[in-house]
Amino acid sequence: MRILLIGAGGVGSAFTAIAARRTFFEAILVADHLLERAEKAAAIDSRFSAVAVDASSAEAVTALCREHAVTHVLNAVDPRFVMPIFDGAYAAGADYLDMAMSLSRPHPDSPYELPGVKLGDDQFARAEEWSAAGRLALVGIGVEPGLSDVFARYAADHLFSTIDELGVRDGSNLVVSGPAGPTFAPTFSIWTTIEECLNPPVVWEDGRWHTTEPFSEPEVFDFPEGIGPVECVNVEHEEVLLMPRWLGCRRATFKYGLGSEFIDVLKTLHKLGLDRAETVRVGEVEVSPRDVVAACLPDPATLGDRMSGKTCAGVWVTGTGTDGAPRSTYLYHVVDNDWSMAEYGHQCVVWQTAVNPVIALELLANGTWSGSGVLGPEAFDAVPFLDLLTAYGSPWGVMEVPR
Amino acid sequence: MRILLIGAGGVGSAFTAIAARRTFFEAILVADHLLERAEKAAAIDSRFSAVAVDASSAEAVTALCREHAVTHVLNAVDPRFVMPIFDGAYAAGADYLDMAMSLSRPHPDSPYELPGVKLGDDQFARAEEWSAAGRLALVGIGVEPGLSDVFARYAADHLFSTIDELGVRDGSNLVVSGPAGPTFAPTFSIWTTIEECLNPPVVWEDGRWHTTEPFSEPEVFDFPEGIGPVECVNVEHEEVLLMPRWLGCRRATFKYGLGSEFIDVLKTLHKLGLDRAETVRVGEVEVSPRDVVAACLPDPATLGDRMSGKTCAGVWVTGTGTDGAPRSTYLYHVVDNDWSMAEYGHQCVVWQTAVNPVIALELLANGTWSGSGVLGPEAFDAVPFLDLLTAYGSPWGVMEVPR
Incomplete structure (x- = not known):
């Protein structure tokens, strides 16, 4: 390879x-x-x-x-x-x-009700060509999308007989400290965060996708391993477009534990037009306001030494368990920034994203995973992936969630 | 002339x-x-x-x-x-x-306690040259600074025997409407608003100037002519540097009725570093983030047709009246956007700023006002100025303020 x-x-x-x-x-x-x-x-x-x-x-x-x-x-x-x-x-x-799919474009008339061009549509439109050529495009194989989709496949294969909702939930208790105490500094690409948070969130429900206003359906989710309750809101994300293609579910959602400060920052950027990716004229130059925002903030990859806390990715599955009883289970993966910095010298959010394509490439290299066409992570057997994640020194967990 | x-x-x-x-x-x-x-x-x-x-x-x-x-x-x-x-x-x-004075620079060690280079310092440093040459620099002759300083001089000459505080208070009930209802659009230069609101506010007290944290001493002031109560906070402004040079007062302040939405926007811009006037590198170009913010927002001068409401500028004077009794009086000037648009085709905030230098130039042209050196508006007799303001079709008012 x-x-x-x-x-x-x-x-x-x-x-x-x-x-x-x-x-x-x-x-x-x-x-x-x-x-x-x-x-x-x-x-x-x-x-x-x-x-x-x-x-x-x-x-x-x-x-x-x-x-x-x-x-x-x-x-x-x-x-x-x-x-x-x-x-x-x-x-x-x-x-x-x-680790992220081709971009969406909002519906021209009803952006907050109907999807326009969806995440990944441009790639899936080419699926037959990739299949016919015997080539594999494995899309969305970071942590979210990626590990979250693997968890969903695992739940469908081993924990549930029927699934009502596949609800990805992402949250952290990360704090970035500056010389004068905690400071505002996104721990992941602000360009991507703006893109996914300000686009109309997409939801799969009863056999079709629909969209909502940004930051819809706020919900407090109690994350494991000491992270605790974080306010989560609907965000446009690949899992909602991937999971229903391979896994039966009545509903699929993605909620991001942004926290009220970050939501407020994103709303303000949008209000001022500073989220725009298209360029504006400023004096003699043309520049994208979103690129200016990114340039004003520290590079998230450089923040590891100033970060503390844990980040959690996972999927909350509800439905009927394999024993026929109602079940509500969160499958998750937590990375402590102190651990990822000590062990790898990389902050936890980027480490947690990057480990998944390494595992996927290893499974493809040794033939455990194989396929052709445009496929999501849930198109492959989850067990060898999760075993390898544990073998890499970063185990995953399961907890039952009270409803 | x-x-x-x-x-x-x-x-x-x-x-x-x-x-x-x-x-x-x-x-x-x-x-x-x-x-x-x-x-x-x-x-x-x-x-x-x-x-x-x-x-x-x-x-x-x-x-x-x-x-x-x-x-x-x-x-x-x-x-x-x-x-x-x-x-x-x-x-x-x-x-x-x-209509605005030379810029301040914060104190290098204690920016929120001590002034560094103050507004107008660079100009006042040249006052003797201007005096010696017999030339006049009339600084700060817009509405605020400007008309507010004229009001302060009028109060000192005609309404008060001793003054405790000269408190400039600026507020409005202006709303800018877009196609989808009320929208966020500053009605005055965002470059200047960022400059004055995010610099450490300056206060004159007991014979010296000191500074505070931005947005300090919030207070609800009840503005006249139907505008009503607006939350005001300390902001760096020229009046605080001008009024104590010519008028006796124990305290001088400037509080701006920004409203909570605008304060939140300014705090967010500051948190993200988007208030900076210095350039940052964005790809191949160098650009000032503050200029980008200005470029993303509509030009305030073009908003008149979409604005409604009134803007009010004035000074709240407390102390002892000429009759020896305690007095608390607000001298003010209100402009209704509908009036200024119908009468002049200019929105009320810029109109209210611009009328004052016209009046001052007229008073200088006909010899009613004269002088040399670097002088503020309170160095001149207020009565002919206020009379001419009324003659221009835009009268001023006085109201007693309960304390």
Whole structure:
């Protein structure tokens, strides 16, 4: 297996740190628009090398694949670049993995009732081509989407006979401290967070997808391992588009434990138009307000030493258990920032995202997982994935949730 | 009198509309970095002409003054440009007026306790030169500072024997409506609003100036003419630096009726670093986040048709009345947006700012006001100013305030 990793930001760098301890691959080429950043991430192991790439160019991705005999492309840049990387990998005959799917576009008339172009639609539209070519695009294989979808598959196979709701719930008690105490600093890409939180949230219900106003259906979820209760709201996320394609459920949701301060920041950015990805004219230059917001905040990958607390990803499943009784269960994965920093030198949010594509690539390399077409993580057997996650030193958990 | 108006934004354009109805001047040259904008403002009357100018260049200002035999320069651009225009006017031997003073810089060690460089310090440092040259710099002659300082002088001369506090209070019930109902849109320059609201507020007390945390000493003030109660907080403003130089008072404050939504927006911009005037690198360009915020919001001068409500400026004076009894009085000026739009085609906030330099220039032109040095509005007799304000069709009011 010869891997092309595109993106040496927070998640990409954590990926190289985790992969460097494994033996399943022959080579990893790290590509970034900043060669220096790629070189830094690649310096970890002799099987890694670095190169500069323009991720917006499918041709550039294809050329890199061919030049380096790449078998698998892992996309670790923000979701603006999904389609050129996806297309570039296909043209080169490589398999493809990503951690976020092609972007949505709101419904022109009823954005808060009906979906327009949905997350991943542009990729699923190409599924037959990938199938016919015998190539695999494994989409959404980070932590959320990714591990959350694996949990859903596990619950469907082993814990439940019928499922009412697959409800992804993400929360943390992370605090970032500055010189003067706790400070505001997002622990994940603000570009992506704005994209997913301000788009109309999508919900699967009774056989169809619909959308709502942003931040809808607030709910306090009590997270495990000391994190405790966090206010969660509906957010547009890939799992809602992936899970119902392979798993039977009446309802599928994604709720993000943003907390009231972050929700307020996002609402204010939207009110001022500072969430816009399109450029505005400022004096002599054209610039995207969202890029300016990102440039004003610290790079989340650099915050590990100033962070404390734990982050939790998981899926809350309700329905009928295999014993025929009503069941309400949360399958989850918690990472403590102190542990990920001590063990890997990467903060917990990016570490928790990056470990999953390493595991998936290992399962593909040893033939445990195989397939072709455009597939989500729930299309594969969950057990070997979860076993390997535990073997990587980061076990998962199950708890019953009072309803 | 030959006037050079620098800045054809909201206030500058309203100034030309008001001045066009008066006969006291011979010519007004309107200068802006955008020639088109200057031409539009100058199209109102044959005594007006237009030119492009770089307001950051004192030499450019001096050259314009000499070329057009300018006697008075009115600065109507944002306060970044005070010093080059002030210096440029002086070098040309012209008198100078502005509506905001040279910028402050926080105290390096105790920004929320002690003033550093105060508003206007850079201008007052040059007062002796202006005096010696027999030239007048009339600083802070908009509405606030400006009319508020005139009110304070009137109170000191005619209503009070001793003054405890001169408390400027500014509030409105303005609403901006968009296609989908009320919308967030500042009715005054967001650049200036960020500057004055996020700098440490300055307070005059017992013979010295000190500073506080932003948004300090919240207080609900009940504004007249149907505006009603508005939450006001301390804000850095020129009056606090001007009034104690000429008027005896134990305390001087400025409180701005921002309202909780605007305060929240400003706090969020500050939290994210989007209030910064210095540039940040965004991809290939350098841009000031504060300029990006301004570019994302509508130009306040264009909002008049979508605004409704009234704006109020005034000073709340407490102390001992001329009859020896305790007194608590608010002297104020209210402008209804419907009136200013119908009468002048300019929204009420910029109109209320712009009318004051027209009146001051008229008083200087006919010799009612005269002086040299760097002087605030309270250095002149208030009565002819207030009489002329009424004669312009926009009367002022007085109300007693329960304490």
